[in-house]
Amino acid sequence: MKHLHVPRHSLAASLAAALVLTLTGCQQKADKANTPQAAASAASAVASAPVAAPSLATQMRERADAVLASHRQMIVLMSNERSLKPAERRAVGAVGQMLFHDMQERIDALAALAANTADAKTVQALDTLLDRIESEPSWFDADRLAFKEFLNRIAAQYAQAQSIAGLKIAKRANEDLAVLAEVEQAYDRELKDIFGRFAQRGIELKREKWADYVAKLSAIYSREQIMKDYGTIVPYTPPPGAKSGEEADAREIFGTSLPPKTVVLTFDDGPHAKYTDDILDILKRYDAPAIFFHLGRNLGTVGADGKAKLGANAAVAKRVLAAGHLIANHSYTHSVLAKLGEEEVRAEATNTEALLDAEGRGPTPLFRFPYGARNESALATVEALKLHSMMWTVDSLDWADPVPKSIAERVLAEVDKAQRGIILFHDIQGRTVQALPVVLDQLVADGYRFATWRDGHFVVSTPRQGGNDAALAAASGDSLYRDSHALIIGIDQYAKWPGLHHAVKDAKSIQDALVTRFGFKPENVTALFDGDATRANILRALNDKLTDAKRVKRDDRVMVFFAGHGGTRKLTSGRDVGYIIPVDASINDFSSDAISMPQLQEVAEAMSAKHVLFMVDACYSGLGLTRGGAVKSANFLADNAKRLGRQMITAGGADQQVADDGPGGNSVFTWTVLQALSGKADLNGDGVITSTELAAYVAPSVSAIARQTPAFGSLPGSQGGEFVFELPAEREGLSGETRQLDADASKLAKKIDDAKTAALQAAPAAKSASAVQVTVKNLDGGETKISTPASADLPPRVAAQRANDRGLLLYKEQRYDEAEQAFTEALKWNPKFALAANNLGFVYFKRGKPVEAARWFEKAIEMDGSRALAYLNLGDAYLQASEDAKAQQAYATFVGLSPKHPRVAQLQAWIASPDKKANRPTP
Structure with missing residues (x-):
């Protein structure tokens, strides 16, 4: 496609200006419409004029404009979002989520209008819309990125169309997507600045020596005074005869029964409106399960009647559950339970249990004492509620250490000593979000596995299959x-x-x-x-x-x-x-x-x-x-x-x-x-x-x-x-032009x-x-x-692409036997790989096997009917096999899909010739 060549402007400035113009125009129309005279006139016009349904092309245009409006508003909303105050940033994020979902709904509505690939009016209206997406002069380059998902859907739907007009739509959509990839690359930095959710803070680090830093703080505070001001955490002393080692997990879970090189990831004090979701994203990338110990007050409230009323953060907890992790009890107020009476401890535990149950969590009889502070009375009270205390063996100190790198190094050093353990993090700290990937990177590289708790014992997670990162x-x-x-x-x-x-x-x-x-x-x-x-x-x-x-x-x-x-x-x-x-x-x-x-x-x-x-x-x-x-x-x-x-x-x-x-x-x-x-x-x-x-x-x-x-x-x-x-x-398909x-x-x-x-x-x-x-x-x-590196374990589609790429190189070096093997391998990995099918067919064609070549070109077309080159190759193969009628049909489809190809004039002349034996086209 050659229409997407709009001059590049500053992304934020251009789209902000475009949005201001759009909104200003809408406001002017609204102001005029709100006058009494305008209202009366409009009412009279509606009453006297018949209402005509808008044409399909008009409906598509209007819905496309709605998609673009949402896209532009997202750009303006998220520009310089990091410079806002935290409360403003949260509000902006919430509105951004609404806009995102609104845009998705508008894309769905637009795609629904274009879904009927067999209807000539739909194809014609879609063709008009693609003209606008490609060449509307008032749009900027990055405006067209709003339609990337829509074009992907159209390319997939219309690749199976039964008409040349429909196949042309698929071809155009694929060409548009290729140009959009170039636009996206051109604006890579700006797009990351606007939409990137994990960007570094804009603070220039002036890292002092840690000893100097501590010395300065020590001149202001003393450990003794801090202990007096806040009180000492009451330590728990196990009663005489308490079990140790692996048997210790029978009463309180310390992870001593974990297999070697296995860890449990736990996160306390949430859920947090932002950081919990960030951590969920990180855990998903590493396929790592975790246990989240939630505070009741962060989930909602419990009335005097014992009924739970969920708050705003309850949605976050539900996302934790939906992601396959456990949520468990960390008390209601994060008090030092060892200093409380039995009834107060019971209330701390039961209120949070009611809120967790309201979340819809399954049975998770785990409890974590805030600060790890418990005594025999508190522990017995919790146990009477059928809850099992889970402690930790590795404290990340992310609640105290402000340096993510230092947090990560501490955790890795402690894990390395014990070769197993329960790691304590907190999902209420931004620095935890920064430290966690560093920790998981190294644990995975060192061969550690992740475990969770189920049915009274640890269960080691089996990593998903599918190749290295x-x-x-x-x-x-x-x-x-x-x-x-x-x-x-x-x-x-x-x-x-x-x-x-x-x-x-x-x-x-x-x-x-x-x-x-x-x-x-x-x-x-x-x-x-x-x-x-x-x-x-x-x-x-x-x-x-x-x-x-x-x-x-x-x-x-x-x-x-x-x-x-x-x-x-x-x-x-x-x-x-x-x-x-x-x-x-x-x-x-x-x-x-x-x-x-x-x-x-x-x-x-x-x-x-x-x-x-x-x-x-x-x-x-x-x-x-x-x-x-x-x-x-x-x-x-x-x-x-x-x-x-x-x-x-x-x-x-x-x-x-x-x-x-x-x-x-x-x-x-x-x-x-x-x-x-x-x-x-x-x-x-x-x-x-x-x-x-x-x-x-x-x-x-x-x-x-x-x-x-x-x-x-x-x-x-x-x-x-x-x-x-x-x-x-x-993405190159082999042909006579290769x-x-x-x-x-x-x-x-x-x-x-x-x-x-x-x-x-x-x-x-x-x-x-x-x-x-x-x-x-x-x-x-x-x-x-x-x-040299060991061979990679690849997902099937990736392995297919690699084999196809290798086949292209071998073909270009005239190593046809090896190229055939590579393309065949690609199709074994991905039997629906139309590009590899075309390329395999062309290797057979190049080696003088037109019948076998035609069979693979037909398979390529069956997989993706918009692949114009496959029709050209099919015509050449049929011609070489003296199947002139079939060659003519294949060429006719190719001409319809690619009317500007250099071979079109020659093919049209042959198709129109009454004597097909004369002037046969040369592949």
Whole structure:
């Protein structure tokens, strides 16, 4: 689709202005309508004029306008929401929820109008609506995002239509969605700022030394005075003969009977109007059960007659139950029950039980004493109510510690000591929300399981199946970084050094891959070619742009690519220092006007970005690297997000020359990197390529076909983080227009893959099953071992997409047998994968098997009738099989779906020709 090209405006300002205009217009109409004369006139008109039902197109337009109005109001409502006071923010959130549900209802109503795919009037009205969605001049780019869900529904519904007009609707909807994805990416930062619910607070941390902080507080308060002011919690002393160890859980539950490496997550003092829901979201991501000990006063009130009246937070508690967690009793007022009489303790427990029962919870006979303060009398009173006291063994101190990282470290250290336990959190603290993912990340990575309490004993939860977080994140399309930045340098025309032939082409190829494949915004990519790549300009780009903390943030990534000459200088100490050579550097004294590796190290350490990767298509030595990258763990992405990464890959070592004669006008190194980034370096198939995987693919591959040994390592200051490339899902359908590598390039690609496979097979096994260790050079000339990741356990649809993507690469390299296997595998994982069915059919067509090809093209059409390319391929297959009548029918449908395709004129001429044997179309 080519209509969604409205000039981009500032999102908040544009939509705010548009909404003001919309509301102002409505207000003016309302003011006029409220005059007595207007009312009388309107009444007379209604009485005298017949009421005509609006046309279907008008109804769709009105409902679409209603959807857009809700969308715009959401934007204005949520803009700068974080700057509001807490009470205002809660009110805004409540209204936002109402608007969200209102918009969903309006989308449902609009979709209902368009649901009749067999009705010509419905199709025509929908066609008119799509015109407006695509090209209404008064709308902004981001306005059209209001219709994303609607377009998804239309694309799915009309893919099964029985008419060409209906199939065209599905085709248009899919094309619109592709353009909306570009709009969404363009406004990624603004949308996250407006709708992001977990954004960092806008406070600049000035972290003092903790000892200094405590010293200052100690000058104001003393522990003794605090104890006097608030009283000491009465400790509980078990009676003589009380059981211990595993038997202790029989009376009070301490978790001593938990299996090894098992924990119970508990949350006290809620429910909270916001934080409880935040915690529910986090627990859902980790598939972790929990027990929420609620305070009665937060749930509602209990009358003198013992009847419970639920309050506003009761809805939160119901969401806890709906999510599959337990809710239990934490008293009514959070009093020190050990200081209360028997009747008061009974009232504290029974009032909260009445409220919990009113919530609809099942039998959960658990009770937690506030502060853990109980005595024999209080414990006996609670037990008489058939309640079982559950304590804790790990106190997060989230009620006292203001630093989320410190909370997480405390919990993990305590769990590590005991290897099991009941963890105490509170769902009334924002810092708990921040600390919890850190805790769960590490527990999952360390192999811990989560348990809950059921029928008088602990029940260990079985994690859901479906692959690691890397695959799920890549499959869902979640962005791994806030933003991406790059500096791309390519120099062919040196002033004093010998000229090169492919450096600029290499740099431009990498630039194109970053922008078109990996989502780098063009405005965030600085390119310096030939005469612009002076030492001053390179350093200015590095220091002024990439180390600017206002431009490059903590959650960003930065890539620096250099293609040109490199040099090495040996110091008197015997240590080598490497340099990249700018366009204006001299030959005899390049050490003074080139850029040294230590300078690049300093720049890397000055960057705020989380992950930085230097990729240098030049040969030299002397950097002083630390260790290589880490293995992808089962929880790799979450763990990687917490670690800084500063890494470098180079084309070769000192005294080596870059092989400048690779396919496509690239050097061998850059061409291999591009092959790797096409998906081949995704060694475990999880949809993301780490810099370690990139090195494990590139290093043995380049060494196998050129006299150079690429080097890899982490710069000083790196904390083990990995630069990550997230692979996009391939949507290309194979056809006669699909470009393939030439025969020489295909042979080279096969040779590279064989070299990579041989290197991996020869490598010793790593710690992880199915992972191996590959030996590569570091930039000081030594060797380092890097571990490849173990194969990913993927959900079926993700596995199907990965197999299809692999098949596309193999087809383009003319490796048809392997491509057939890959597409067949994709269809085994997902039998309804229309794209893979088309692609498999085209492999058969390419190998001269038209009947088999036609069968798969028909299957693709059966799965998705809007796939125009499948009709074209089907016509070509029938033509090759001498089934001219069937070919004509398939071509006619294709022409109807894609009237502007380059082959349409040729196909129409053949369809109209009385002699089908003459002028047969050429596929």
